[in-house]
Amino acid sequence: MDSNTSPPCPDIITVRRNPPRKARATPQMTPKSFVLPEISVFPNDDVLPPQTPQKPLTSPENENLKIFLRIRPLSSSPIQAPRMRGKSAWPQNPVKKNVPAAGAKISKSKNSGTCVTVNDSQSVTLSTPVSWHESKRIKSETYGGFSHVFSSDSSQFQVYERMMKPLVEEFLGGKSGMLAALGPSGSGKTHTVFGTPRDPGMVPLALRHIFEDAEPHFKQPSRTFYMSIFEICSERGKAEKLFDLLSDGGEISMQQSSVKGLKEVPISNKEQAESLIAQATLKRATSMTNTNSQSSRSQCIINICDAPPKYKGVVNPKSNGAVLTIIDLAGAEREKRTGNQGARLHESNFINNTLMVFGLCLRSLLEHQKNRKKPLQKHFQSSMLTRYLRDYLEGKKRMSLILTAKPGEEDYLDTSYLLRQASPYMQIKYNEVEPSNIVPKKRHYQGSSIMDDSKLSPLSENLKRMRLVSEHTKQNDKNSAEERENIAEASSALGKLDANSSVSLKSEFDSQVPSERSHIIMQNFAKVIWNVLKQYNSKLKVAEMEIESLKESIVNEKTKYWEIETQLNDFKANCTCCKVGNIKNDAEYCSSVSLVQPHISEQQETFHSESSFLARVDQSDEDELVLSTSCTQLCSENSDREAFSLTKPENHSASEVDDGSKILSESSDAQSSSDGRLDHSDERPTLGTSCTQPDANMKLSTSLLKAEDHNTLEVEAVRKRSSESFDARSLSEVSLDLSDEELTLGASCRQLDCEKSDREVSISLSKAEDHNASEIEAVRKIPSELFVSSSSTEDDKLDPLPSPKDVSSTKTDNLVDPRDKIGVDISRKPPKPKRTLMPSSSMLSRDLSTFDLYDESEKLKGNRGTRKLSAHEPQRSNGSLSLLHLLQCADLPLWNVSSALQLQLANYRYKVSFLLVNHVFL
Ligand SMILES: Nc1ncnc2c1ncn2[C@@H]1O[C@H](COP(=O)(O)OP(=O)(O)OP(=O)(O)O)[C@@H](O)[C@H]1O
Incomplete structure (x- = not known):
């Protein structure tokens, strides 16, 4: 009974109109027994060159802007010192940095309490000073959502491990990154970025990391990076100027978002890198202010670039042109507190304006992301810093911020302003980030470079780099012959150019970047082709099975046909x-008759x-x-x-x-x-x-x-x-x-x-x-x-x-x-046959x-x-x-x-x- 009962009506019935006609599967073809052969995975290693970056092109989606907070230790208020450009650069004795200069006015803190309390690794509580309680301005604010909060007792190494090391790892992996230190004057930005010889900051630690880990990471005996350091400052608070802080570089210029004349110094070891950093800090403009004896008066940008090395003429396969950028911004200053006057006041206004533009760019980006109807304001045009960092400030590239804050009660306003200004930036998302492994050639490679061999003329350097590019293209490009000809032509043309020509890395990376882009494009194209081939392979297998089944059917039909034809012939015979x-005369026939005859009556x-x-x-x-x-x-x-x-x-x-x-x-x-x-x-x-x-x-x-x-x-x-x-x-x-x-x-x-x-x-x-x-x-x-x-x-x-x-x-x-x-x-004629036969x-x-x-x-x-x-x-x-x-x-x-x-x-x-x-x- 159960077997006769109809099956229950399904809950969902799919009605399909005009179903496509499909050939009925032949009986011989059993889909169950039909098993497609396994298709191997895409041979990435065979198809793609080894130097092609294998890491994902973009980071995970919805990654927000990372903001770290570091609270410096309490200290006595700095003294106001005169401007000491180029005389109190790093590696100065850090002890002396905060030592009040002779005759300096020492202002002791009236309140040794703190206004910032670390709640956990991601949040802090800002409390008003006790003195404000009398005026009933009691208000505590909690700021959370930080990527990490470094307390005042955090060491440089801890900060590096938590904040900087991931960026360096990504940089070594071919991913560019940027870190900017933002905070009020004297909060410890420079200390965090550069540090001291005894307590090095993020840049020295990053360089150590790069050179210590570069060889085992890339399995190369040596590797060369290029570093450039320049500052953006104001001359008497009127015009912005750019100075190259490495070597004997002087003033440089900026066009659009590109810096011209910036020289990139190759560095091959950490000692050389530390020497260059010390040289740059000495050249950086600093001044003594009421808040900082060596207050930075400029925005300092450090670029560490990855470029094709020159080890015995062998091209580094891991070269990807990534850039690691670290920025030490000048600290915001309140005029009342610093007491700046004259030139210092102009510098202070310039610094504050620059930081304000920087903040406006990020706020505009945040509002634009929240409401797409709001256009992305072009605040970046208001300063060189923001023009240079345009891609980062427009959300096209990923960046991180380290906020430095002073915990003293007297620093409440500065800290409160910093937290209220920067904490909303955590909501900035990077959904439309460009591939990090694409080198921004316009930004970091539009300057001349300085080779370690100072005897080489710029023309010789350029020719040498072009040869490196030529060697690189020999291995990566099959059409190397043509490129070699082009490079030879370019080299010959370079001989006619002036020795100070800036045509150097641009041609190199112009040829390198398209090569990498072509690798990426070819990788995606190859994967698509591979998927298509897999589909066709499956269809081909199915078609072959159908053909086999049809052949078997034909054989069976032929057999039946011959049997029928044999019977027909016998029948006719x-x-x-x-x-x-x-x-x-036919004995067999007679015998058959005799055998059958007895059965006639019965049959x-x-x-x-x-x-x-x-x-x-x-x-x-x-x-x-x-x-x-x-x-x-x-x-x-x-x-x-x-x-x-x-x-x-x-x-x-x-x-x-x-x-x-x-x-x-x-x-x-x-x-x-x-x-x-x-x-x-x-x-x-x-x-x-x-x-x-x-x-x-x-x-x-x-x-x-x-x-x-x-x-x-x-x-x-x-x-x-x-x-x-x-x-x-x-x-x-x-x-x-x-x-x-x-x-x-x-x-x-x-x-x-x-x-x-x-x-x-x-x-x-x-x-x-x-x-x-x-x-x-x-x-x-x-x-x-x-x-x-x-x-x-x-x-x-x-x-x-x-x-x-x-x-x-x-x-x-x-x-x-x-x-x-x-x-x-x-009279009735027989009906015509319904079927037409042979x-x-x-x-x-x-x-x-x-x-x-x-x-x-x-x-x-x-x-x-x-x-x-x-x-x-x-x-x-x-x-x-x-x-x-x-x-x-x-x-x-x-x-x-x-x-x-x-x-x-x-x-x-x-x-x-x-x-x-x-x-x-x-
Ligand atoms: N975490 C810290 N540990 C020890 N000392 C610190 C720390 N942070 C800052 N300092 C000291 O505080 C002083 C001011 O620091 P720093 O110059 O780095 O401030 P800043 O933010 O760079 O100021 P500015 O914007 O004026 O340049 C320095 O003498 C530095 O040694």
Whole structure:
């Protein structure tokens, strides 16, 4: 019961319109067994060059601006010192830095308390000074969300490990980064960035990290980086100027966002780097203020660049041109607190303005990210610093901020202003960050460089760099020949240029950056192509499987075809009357007949149902049936042989004459040689077969006599259902009951003039009226090719001579359907075949259509649309029977029955001949 119940209705039913047509899977193809071969992963190592950066192009999404907070230790208030440009640079004794200068006004802190309390690693609480409590301005503010909060007791190394080391790691991995120190004056920005010789800051520690870890990281014995340091300051608070702090570099300029004339000094070890840093800090403009004895009066930018090294002419495969930028901003100053006047005041205004623009850029970026309708203001144009950092301030590149704060109560306002200004910047997101490994050539590589070998002229340096580029392109680019030519041309052109020409790194990195970009593009392109190839490979495998299955189907169909064709050939070979009559010469056939003969009686019903051929022969031992059949072969002018002829309507050709028919004809000749037309007595039923050959003017009449008694002769039926083959299939049903009766079967075949191709065979069955219970059921259906005249009416006497009605041409156009003679309604034409078969198949179908084969399909169709058949009209399948079905119906036992009959006929022929001989002699 459960199995019969319908499955539950699914919850979701997907209705698909016009589903795509798909070929039905062949039975041989089993999707379950079909397993696609594994496709290997994309061969990155083989396809991509080893120097291609493998790291992701962009950082994880929604990465916010990292803001660190460092709180410096409490200390006594700095003294105000005069401006000491270039005289109190790093590495100065840090102890002396905060030592009040002689004559300096020392202002002791009235309140040793703190205003900043570290809550945890990411938040602080800002408290108002105690003195403000009296004025009821009590307010504590908590600021959180920092990437990390460094307390006052945090060391430089801890800050480096937490904040700077990740940037350095990314830089070594080819990712650019920037760190800017922001805070009020004297909060420890310079201390954090540069530090002291005993307590180095982020830049020295980064350089140590780079050179200590560079060799094991890149597995190269040495590697060269390039460093540039410059400052942006104001001259008397009016104009901004840029100074190169390395070597003897002087003032430089800026165009748009690019710095021109900035020299990049190659550094190959940390000692050299520290020396350069000390040199730069000495050159940096500092002044003594009320808050800081060595207050920085400029914005200092340090760039550490990665560039192709020059180790024994071997190109560093890890070279990626990343830039690590560290900025030590000048501290904001409150005029009231610093007490600056004159030039210091102008410097202070410049510094504050620059920091204000810097803050405006970040705020504009934040507001723009919050509301895209708000345009991104171009505040960066207001200062050189912001112009230089445009990409960072517009969110195109990732940056980090380190806020330095002073914890003293007197520093509450500065710290509060810093936190309130910078804490919202944490919400800045970097969703549209450019690939970090793309070198910003316009920014960091538009200056000349200083090689370690000072003897080299700028032209020689340029040529040397171009050679490095040439070597680099030799390995990376297959079209190195062309590039070498270009480089050679460029080198030759450089010889004509001035020694101070700035054409140096630009051409180098212009060739390097496109190469890296091309690597990235090719990597993505190769991956896409690889995916496409994988898809096509899968489709190809499926198509191959379908082809194999179709091939197997074709082989099976061919096998079936050959089997059917073999059966058809056998069927045709056994189908001719001549071969049916060739019993004597065909031992196998006789043996098969003998084997099947005992089963004839048992299989009568089966034969009738299957092959529409029914033969029932009840014969007593004493019955004698003499059948003499003489056939005359058509178109055999010189032959006296008579043959049972068969013509087909298509070609009207005579059937072949086999030996069996020859035997029959010989007997007929013998009969005709006596020139006697045997008119048997009227007392006996006579079944005579006469064949007349017009050209020979011979008539043959064969009488079959049974002298013993003249009892009932019963010929039930000789039914002929074949339309073309009146031959080996026998195409007739004969049921003869011969019991002490005398049967005379006369069959007359008459051949018309062979030259006129008119052939006729007449078979007449007659039943003598004066004999008791003689009954002959006439042939109902007669092949269209053969003209068979049957007279089965009781009034018709057996007439050996063919009547004019019995003569007709075997031509198709002259054919007269013998069913007209037997009263069968043939007005209705048979329906046309529904299927168009091949000629051979059509012939076979016609041959078999003469059998009483019932089309089961027609039965299933019912009477709708079909004509109801009369009671006597056999249901005949014409066109709807399939060839295979016909072949199945036309089984071999059909021929065995026919053969059995032929065997009996041969026996009767022998007896007839014996009787005739006796009769002649008598
Ligand atoms: N974390 C710290 N530990 C010890 N000393 C510090 C620390 N931070 C700052 N200092 C000291 O405080 C003084 C001022 O520091 P620094 O010059 O770095 O301030 P600043 O922010 O650079 O000031 P400005 O903006 O005026 O240049 C220095 O003498 C420095 O040694």
